[in-house]
Amino acid sequence: MIRRVLGMVLLVAVVSRPVIAAGVPASTEASSREVALRIDHSGLLEHQDATAAEETAQYVQRDGIAALREAHGVTVLEDAATPEIVVELGWVDYGQSIYRITMKTHRPGEDARTLESFECPCIDSGVSEAVLQRLPAALEQLDERPPAAEPAVPTEDEPAVAEEETPDAPPSPRSPISVVGITGAVLAAGGVGALGFGISRWAKGEQRELDPHDEERERVRDYGPQGRAWVGVGAAGVAAGATMLVLDLTVLRRRRRAAPISMGPVIGPTLTGIRIHGRF
Numbered sequence: 001m002i003r004r005v006l007g008m009v010l011l012v013a014v015v016s017r018p019v020i021a022a023g024v025p026a027s028t029e030a031s032s033r034e035v036a037l038r039i040d041h042s043g044l045l046e047h048q049d050a051t052a053a054e055e056t057a058q059y060v061q062r063d064g065i066a067a068l069r070e071a072h073g074v075t076v077l078e079d080a081a082t083p084e085i086v087v088e089l090g091w092v093d094y095g096q097s098i099y100r101i102t103m104k105t106h107r108p109g110e111d112a113r114t115l116e117s118f119e120c121p122c123i124d125s126g127v128s129e130a131v132l133q134r135l136p137a138a139l140e141q142l143d144e145r146p147p148a149a150e151p152a153v154p155t156e157d158e159p160a161v162a163e164e165e166t167p168d169a170p171p172s173p174r175s176p177i178s179v180v181g182i183t184g185a186v187l188a189a190g191g192v193g194a195l196g197f198g199i200s201r202w203a204k205g206e207q208r209e210l211d212p213h214d215e216e217r218e219r220v221r222d223y224g225p226q227g228r229a230w231v232g233v234g235a236a237g238v239a240a241g242a243t244m245l246v247l248d249l250t251v252l253r254r255r256r257r258a259a260p261i262s263m264g265p266v267i268g269p270t271l272t273g274i275r276i277h278g279r280f
Contacts, residue, residue, distance in 0.1 A: 034075045035142065036084035037064050043090025043100065053089075056127065060087060063128040067135055074139070083107045085138045087131055092119050099127055103134055105141045115141055177248055184244025191237020198230025 039061045044053035064087070068074040083106065090100040102117040115138050120130045177185075204223040 033073070034077050034079075034082050035068060035139070036077055036079060036082040037061065037068065038084050038086050039064075040086060040088045043088060047091050047094035057089065059125070060089070060128050060131055064131055064135065067132045072135065072139060081108050083142050085135070085142070086112065089127070097121065097123060101127065101130060103131070103138055105138055107142065113141060177245075181245050181248030184241040184246075184248060186241070188238050188241025188245065191234045191239070191241055193234070194230050194237060195234025198227045198232070198234055200227070201230060202227025 039057040041053045041057035044056065064085075065076045068076050086104040086106055088102040088104070090102075092098040092100045099120040099122065100117070101120050103115040104112045105115060106112040116134060118130070120127055122130065201223045204227065206220055206222045206224070209221055
């Protein structure tokens with residue numbers, strides 16, 4: 001009888017062991033998910049002293065870490081290489097205690113993504129509650145990967161259009177007249193004007209005029225010498241200008257059209273120097 005009782009006790013002990021192991025709650029297992037929680041309270045400093053702003057941030061930080069660990073099974077770290085939830089605190093109306101709360105998520109190597117920006121008319125505990133309500137959505141957004149941009153591939157219907165090369169502008173044609181010719185043309189034109197003025201004076205000859213110092217007396221004024229002088233100056237200007245213009249349009253123009261000068265070394269048993277070839 002004693003042996004039968006001992007056998008039943010051993011059988012119950014063996015069968016009950018896996019039942020106890022299976023009844024261990026899942027929350028006692030170590031979580032493999034790691035997240036950082038950062039509270040940015042710089043927006044509160046515009047209307048609030050640093051001590052009060054830091055206390056508000058500490059309330060939110062403490063309650064947020066506790067909720068992530070206990071309610072969501074997340075390991076909270078302080079590491080720049082860890083995906084993080086960012087809570088930015090600011091003011092909408094300091095006198096009415098209305099906060100501006102912006103929640104973002106950020107993965108290393110990616111741009112921060114805004115989850116929600118909202119107003120919260122509350123005190124410190126109300127700020128924490130508003131943040132805790134949005135932690136599940138923040139964790140879901142951290143799990144989402146932004147779609148990668150697909151590289152643009154030209155299709156067969158739309159072939160890539162090659163850029164057309166613009167031809168170089170043709171060289172501007174050389175002017176048929178240079179500074180020498182222009183100077184000659186101006187000088188000849190001035191000579192023609194002087195020549196015409198001189199001829200008009202010369203043709204005027206002697207003229208009787210009233211004496212500017214005595215209106216009752218007349219005097220004879222001869223414009224011939226003055227006219228002949230102007231005729232001489234004009235004739236010289238016309239001759240010089242015409243000569244310069246003709247010289248520029250003939251001799252100098254041929255030189256401008258001449259081929260460029262070429263140079264090269266000359267080395268021989270009895271001669272060493274530079275050879276210059278061109279038309280002059």
